[in-house]
Amino acid sequence: MSPKKIIPCLDVKDGKVVKGVNFVDMTDIGSPPQLAEEYCAQGADEITLLDITATLERRETFFDLVSETAKRISVPLAVGGGMRSADEMSRILKAGADKVSINTAAVMNPGLIRESAERFGKERIIVAIDAKKTRDSWDVVTHGGTKTIKLDAVEWARKVEDLGAGEILLTSVDADGVKNGYDIPLNKAVADAVGIPVTASGGCGKIEDFFEVLSQTNVSSALAASVFHYKQFTVKEVKQYLKDRGVRVR
Numbered sequence: 001m002s003p004k005k006i007i008p009c010l011d012v013k014d015g016k017v018v019k020g021v022n023f024v025d026m027t028d029i030g031s032p033p034q035l036a037e038e039y040c041a042q043g044a045d046e047i048t049l050l051d052i053t054a055t056l057e058r059r060e061t062f063f064d065l066v067s068e069t070a071k072r073i074s075v076p077l078a079v080g081g082g083m084r085s086a087d088e089m090s091r092i093l094k095a096g097a098d099k100v101s102i103n104t105a106a107v108m109n110p111g112l113i114r115e116s117a118e119r120f121g122k123e124r125i126i127v128a129i130d131a132k133k134t135r136d137s138w139d140v141v142t143h144g145g146t147k148t149i150k151l152d153a154v155e156w157a158r159k160v161e162d163l164g165a166g167e168i169l170l171t172s173v174d175a176d177g178v179k180n181g182y183d184i185p186l187n188k189a190v191a192d193a194v195g196i197p198v199t200a201s202g203g204c205g206k207i208e209d210f211f212e213v214l215s216q217t218n219v220s221s222a223l224a225a226s227v228f229h230y231k232q233f234t235v236k237e238v239k240q241y242l243k244d245r246g247v248r249v250r
Contacts, residue, residue, distance in 0.1 A: 003248040004214045005045035005221035006235050007199060008228045010035055011052045012081075015065060017229070018052070030229075033069045039228060040073040042235035045250050047073055048169070048223060050101070050128075051081025052144055063095040070096025080128055080169075084109075086116045093120060101169055103128040104142040107149060107156075110163055117164030127160040128169040129153055131186055138186055141173050153186070154193050161194045168194065169223070172202035177226060179205025182213040191218035199223050207233055207241050214247050 010017045010032050017030050036047045049069060051062065070077050080101030083089050089100045100120075106113050106127050117125045130145060131138040131153035138153040157168055170190050172183035182203045191198040197220035200213045204224040213222055227233065239249045 001248065002220065003250045004219075004242070005199075005250055006043075006210070006238055007046045007048055007221050007223040008035075008039040008044050008235065009048045009050065009201065009223045009225040010069075011050050011225060012065070013051075013053050015062065032065055033072045035229070036069045036077075037072040039235055040075055043239055044075055044235045045221070046076045046078060048078045048080070048101070049097075050079075053081075063091060066092060066095040066097055070098075078126055078169075080126070084112075086112065086119050089116055089120065093124065099124050099126050099167070101126040101128045103130060104144075106160065106165075107140060107142050107151065110159065113160055113163040113165050117166065122164050122166035125165050126167045126169050127165040128171065129157060129160070129190070130171045130173050131190075132173040133183075133186075138189075145173055145176075154189050157190045157194050157198075161196050165196060167196055168198045169201060170198055170219075175203030176201075178203055179226065181205065181209045182222070184213060184216055187213055187219050188217040191220075197221065207238060210238050211242060211245055211247060214242065215245075 012032055017032050017035055066079050076098040078099040078101055079092050079097040083102055084105045092100050130141040132141050140149045140151040140153050140156050142149055172186050175183045182200045187200045199221040200219040201223040204227050210222050242249050
């Protein structure tokens with residue numbers, strides 16, 4: 001089994017890193033390039049940069065910010081937000097991103113997954129799935145957490161894999177920013193349903209949450225934001241904690 005990865009996430013709005021609860025009530029945190037550089041120095045395996053309002057505002061992700069962030073780190077940079085075509089994804093990759101993440105555009109046009117995977121290579125294509133609990137399953141949420149689609153998240157995960165996605169970034173809308181831990185049932189259901197790497201996102205509030213999701217599910221990575229932004233602990237401390245408990249990390 002491959003070592004598990006720890007990925008700090010930078011949610012960006014108006015050029016600043018922000019953090020909210022359940023995708024709303026955003027608070028400014030700081031500069032994306034500066035924070036990315038800091039987390040890279042701490043031992044982050046990747047950095048995820050998400051332009052969280054690009055789809056709602058119907059604009060393209062800001063390329064200069066991507067370029068500046070990429071220059072300041074030595075680990076892979078994944079970028080998502082507002083990309084609706086393979087050409088836009090190409091511009092993000094040329095700006096310095098190593099991977100691109102699509103969510104709403106993939107739901108609206110599933111063929112974009114196959115087109116982009118064939119054009120850039122599946123290892124560079126992440127499909128982000130935001131999921132919200134229903135009575136006995138999870139529905140897909142799009143448009144920055146504002147629209148719930150009657151599309152089963154586990155079935156959608158299987159489909160995006162079939163279409164050529166190289167990874168899945170799975171976020172629990174219910175857990176996002178609440179700090180009560182990752183949604184274990186959701187992450188287990190999706191990771192068990194597909195053969196591509198799944199990154200767990202949403203809900204991390206304490207260092208034990210990393211161990212729980214990485215030991216109880218088949219996810220390959222754990223992504224977090226608040227706990228790093230507010231300096232509860234560093235990436236290095238998380239990795240040491242996991243190593244001490246027998247979890248292989250990079």
